[in-house]
Amino acid sequence: MLCRSTARLCLSAGAALCQSAARPSPSAGLRTSAVALAGPVGAEPPLELRPLNKDRSNPVPVETSIAYLQSAAYRATYGSEPVWRSYRRNHKGHIPPRKTRRTCIRGGQLSTGNPCPACRDEYLVLDYRNVALLRQFVSESTGEILDTSRTGLCQVKHRELLAAMTKAREYGTLAFDVPFRVYDYSEYKPSAA
Amino acid sequence: MAFRRLLSFNHVGNNFCRKYCQGVASRDPSLYFFSSRVQELLFQLNDRQHDLVFKPRKLGQKLDAPQYVFMTDEDLDKERRRIEQCLREKLQVPPVLGPRKPIERVLAKDPRLEGLHDSKLVCIDISPDLSDRKRMITVREPDGTLRTANWHERGRINQIFLPVDGRTVTMPKMFEEPHLTECLDREEYVSVLDRACVQFEPDDPDYIRVTSATYDHVDAARLYERLQSTRHFGALAFYLAWHRRIDNLLLYFIQLEKLDQAVKLIHLYRLLRSAEPISDQTPPTRQESSQSDGFSSSSESGPESESSSSDSDSDSEGVQLDIIRDYIENASVKRPVLELALQNFQHLSAERRRVEREQRRADGRQ
Numbered sequence: 159m160l161c162r163s164t165a166r167l168c169l170s171a172g173a174a175l176c177q178s179a180a181r182p183s184p185s186a187g188l189r190t191s192a193v194a195l196a197g198p199v200g201a202e203p204p205l206e207l208r209p210l211n212k213d214r215s216n217p218v219p220v221e222t223s224i225a226y227l228q229s230a231a232y233r234a235t236y237g238s239e240p241v242w243r244s245y246r247r248n249h250k251g252h253i254p255p256r257k258t259r260r261t262c263i264r265g266g267q268l269s270t271g272n273p274c275p276a277c278r279d280e281y282l283v284l285d286y287r288n289v290a291l292l293r294q295f296v297s298e299s300t301g302e303i304l305d306t307s308r309t310g311l312c313q314v315k316h317r318e319l320l321a322a323m324t325k326a327r328e329y330g331t332l333a334f335d336v337p338f339r340v341y342d343y344s345e346y347k348p349s350a351a
Numbered sequence: 352m353a354f355r356r357l358l359s360f361n362h363v364g365n366n367f368c369r370k371y372c373q374g375v376a377s378r379d380p381s382l383y384f385f386s387s388r389v390q391e392l393l394f395q396l397n398d399r400q401h402d403l404v405f406k407p408r409k410l411g412q413k414l415d416a417p418q419y420v421f422m423t424d425e426d427l428d429k430e431r432r433r434i435e436q437c438l439r440e441k442l443q444v445p446p447v448l449g450p451r452k453p454i455e456r457v458l459a460k461d462p463r464l465e466g467l468h469d470s471k472l473v474c475i476d477i478s479p480d481l482s483d484r485k486r487m488i489t490v491r492e493p494d495g496t497l498r499t500a501n502w503h504e505r506g507r508i509n510q511i512f513l514p515v516d517g518r519t520v521t522m523p524k525m526f527e528e529p530h531l532t533e534c535l536d537r538e539e540y541v542s543v544l545d546r547a548c549v550q551f552e553p554d555d556p557d558y559i560r561v562t563s564a565t566y567d568h569v570d571a572a573r574l575y576e577r578l579q580s581t582r583h584f585g586a587l588a589f590y591l592a593w594h595r596r597i598d599n600l601l602l603y604f605i606q607l608e609k610l611d612q613a614v615k616l617i618h619l620y621r622l623l624r625s626a627e628p629i630s631d632q633t634p635p636t637r638q639e640s641s642q643s644d645g646f647s648s649s650s651e652s653g654p655e656s657e658s659s660s661s662d663s664d665s666d667s668e669g670v671q672l673d674i675i676r677d678y679i680e681n682a683s684v685k686r687p688v689l690e691l692a693l694q695n696f697q698h699l700s701a702e703r704r705r706v707e708r709e710q711r712r713a714d715g716r717q
Contacts, residue, residue: 297409299409299414300409300412328523328524328525329530330523330524330525330533334542335545336408336545337408337410337516337517338408338441338545339445339548339549340440340443341443341553343385345482346385346446346554347385
C-alpha cells in the first residue's frame with residue numbers, strides 16, 4: 159500500500175498502486191519473449207498512478223461507474239470499506255461545523271483542497287442504477303441513509319444521493335424493508351350468501 | 352376482453368401470469384381462502400423458523416439493547432404462548448381475492464352546473480373510524496355529473512388524506528414492466544411481495560398481476576426456500592394449488608424428505624378442487640378424515656422412542672406414501688419425475704432403517 163502522503167494521487171482518476179514488475183535486465187543473459195514479459199495469461203493490466211484531475215466538466219456515464227466499482231483499481235484504492243471511511247474533514251477546532259460545505263465543484267472544476275468522497279473521485283457516480291455505491295451510504299443496522307456528519311459529502315452531492323435513493327426505491331433497484339401490514343379479514347371475507 | 356383472448360392464444364409457458372378468475376368456470380378464491388381448514392393448512396405448510404419469522408425489519412427506528420430477564424417456569428410458559436400468538440400474527444397470509452368489480456355509479460346529473468368549474472371536485476368523508484374500503488368518496492365532474500369515485504381514484508384520494516405508511520399515491524415503477532422482471536431476476540421476491548401488500552388492496556388487479564408474476568417466477572426457479580418462514584409461503588401454496596400446479600413444490604418436499612408437508616399440500620389441492628365452497632359448518636368428508644389421520648399419526652411419532660419407533664415411523668410413512676402415490680398416479684402432470692423422487696426416498700429411508708437396526712444390534716452386543 160502506498161504511503162499516506164501520496165494518498166491524494168492515489169485517489170485521482172480511479173488510479174491506484176503502481177505495480178513494479180520484476181523484469182530481467184538485458185545483461186542478465188536471459189532471453190524471454192514479449193509474451194512472457196507481459197506476465198501470466200489473463201492477468202489484469204498493471205495499475206498505474208495518474209496525476210490529480212480537477213476537471214469535472216465531463217460527467218462520467220453511470221455504466222462506467224458501475225464497471226469501476228468492480229475493478230482492481232477501485233479495490234486497490236478503497237479495499238472493502240465504504241468510500242467515505244478514509245475521508246477526514248478539515249475544520250477549525252474540535253467540533254466540526256453542523257453542515258458540510260455546499261459544494262466542492264465550482265465552474266466545472268474541483269475548487270477545494272480536500273474534496274468530499276464523492277467529488278474527489280470522478281468515477282463515483284451517484285445514480286439509482288449504481289447499487290454497489292448507494293449501498294455504502296445506507297446504515298447496515300437501521301436502513302437509514304447516513305447523514306453528512308458521517309459520510310462527509312458536500313451538500314450538493316448529499317442531495318444527489320437522496321435523489322438517487324428515492325429513484326432506486328421507485329424503480330426497485332435497491333431492496334428495502336416496508337412496514338408489516340396487518341389485514342382485518344372481516345373486511346375481505348365474502349358476505350354469507 | 353381482448354386481453355383475455357390474447358392470454359388463451361399465447362403459449363409462453365410457466366412464466367405466464369394468470370388471473371384467479373380465468374378459466375371455464377371462473378371461481379372465486381375468496382370462498383375457499385377464509386375457511387379455517389384452509390387457513391390451518393397454509394399455516395402448517397410453513398417452516399415457521401422463529402429466527403426468520405421474527406427477523407427485524409430495518410425501518411429507520413432507534414435500536415434498543417437486548418434485554419436479559421430472569422423467569423420462573425410459569426413466566427416462561429406464558430412467554431412461549433405469547434410468542435406462538437405473535438408467530439400466527441406474523442404469518443398471517445395476505446387475503447386471496449378475485450379481481451374487484453367496478454363501483455362507479457352516477458348519483459345525480461346537474462347540467463346547469465356545467466362551466467362552473469374547469470376541473471373535477473372530489474369529496475371524501477375523513478371520519479377516522481370508517482373503513483377505507485367503505486368510505487364515501489364522490490366526484491363532481493365539470494359537466495355537472497355527481498358520481499362515486501372509481502377504485503383508482505379511491506386509492507389515490509385515500510392515500511392523500513389518510514396516508515398509510517410505506518404506500519405511495521401513484522404506483523411505483525418497480526411494479527411495471529420491465530422493472531418488475533428485473534427485480535424478480537435478482538430474486539428479491541420477499542421485497543416485491545411485502546411492498547405489494549402495503550401498496551395495493553388484495554383485490555386490486557395490479558396486486559394480482561404482481562403476485563402472480565412473482566409466484567410464477569419462484570415456481571419456475573424452484574426457489575421456494577426464499578419464501579419459507581414468511582407470510583407469503585401460504586399465499587404461494589394457495590396459488591399453486593388453485594391453479595393445479597403443485598408438482599414442483601411436491602417434488603421439493605419429497606426431495607427434502609418432508610412427507611408430512613407433501614401430504615398437507617395434496618390435502619390443500621383436494622380442498623380447493625371441490626366444487627362446493629368450503630364453509631366451517633360442513634363436517635370433513637371421510638377421505639379428508641383419513642388424510643388427517645395420516646397427519647395425526649405422523650405428528651404422534653414425532654419424538655423418537657427406543658425400540659418401536661422405526662415400526663411406527665414406517666407405518667405412518669406408509670400411509671403418507673400411499674397418499675402421495677395416489678396423487679401421482681391420478682392427478683400429477685410430472686409423473687415420472689415424482690415417482691423417481693419417491694423411489695429414491697424409499698431406498699434412502701430403507702437404508703437408514705437397516706443402518707439403525709445394525710447399530711442397535713451392535714450396541715446390544717456391547
